[in-house]
Amino acid sequence: MVVAILPAAGKGERLGESLPKQFLDLKGIPLLVRTLLAFEKAPQIDGIIIATHPLYLEHTENLIKSFNLRKVLKIVEGGTTRQRSVYQAVKIAPLETEVFLVHDAVRPFVPESLIKRVIEATRSYGASVPAIPVRDTLNLVKDHLVKANVPRENLFHIQTPQGIKANLLKTCLDEAIARGLEFTDESSLLTYFGHPVYVVEGSWLNFKITFKEDLILAEKLIDCKIE
Ligand code: C5P
Numbered sequence: 001m002v003v004a005i006l007p008a009a010g011k012g013e014r015l016g017e018s019l020p021k022q023f024l025d026l027k028g029i030p031l032l033v034r035t036l037l038a039f040e041k042a043p044q045i046d047g048i049i050i051a052t053h054p055l056y057l058e059h060t061e062n063l064i065k066s067f068n069l070r071k072v073l074k075i076v077e078g079g080t081t082r083q084r085s086v087y088q089a090v091k092i093a094p095l096e097t098e099v100f101l102v103h104d105a106v107r108p109f110v111p112e113s114l115i116k117r118v119i120e121a122t123r124s125y126g127a128s129v130p131a132i133p134v135r136d137t138l139n140l141v142k143d144h145l146v147k148a149n150v151p152r153e154n155l156f157h158i159q160t161p162q163g164i165k166a167n168l169l170k171t172c173l174d175e176a177i178a179r180g181l182e183f184t185d186e187s188s189l190l191t192y193f194g195h196p197v198y199v200v201e202g203s204w205l206n207f208k209i210t211f212k213e214d215l216i217l218a219e220k221l222i223d224c225k226i227e
Pocket of ligand 1: 006007008009010011022051078079080081082083085086103104105106208210
């Protein structure tokens, strides 16, 4: 069984809106629902667990009902960090879960081919993440002055969904929480504990909606039907 976990309990403050960004309207459909639909449509996904902010529990439940999202197994209260939100979801996942796919609720354009690639690599290697190469020049800048160039050959942007075998994710999260360690994603968590994470090709379309400009870009992409 493959279960997608959507941590969606962030406040999304960088966007400067009153509503958290995952609930903002994106051409008639809330951003969170657009992301959920990508997993709902992917035949490789058996179930979905959403971690949401306690204040938006009812709002999330209503969205799931009104958009008739049948794969959603549970909606849990998220934690104070992304890692804690993921942990809440992992704890209540069905025992038959073999693979977890953790996906940011604010990456609605994840292609199905990418979901498939991550699952296949996770089954073979235990853990897998999609990544795209850094394409700009990278410089170290201080006080408006370029201090040094950073070679970019081996630098990648890590995306989601991040695939991990269920027992491995549980063990690493238990250990991290017990030791008070905090990681921004599963690839960093696993790497810290010495587990290999296999990198597959990501997608430039699979960007994380963080700033206002991303929202404008997302609307244009929907207009172009490049979904
Ligand atoms: O803030 P950032 O964009 O890095 O968040 C990535 C994802 O983690 C978002 O989907 C956000 O809602 C989620 N998150 C969470 N619980 C938190 C903080 C972030 O589920 N406490």
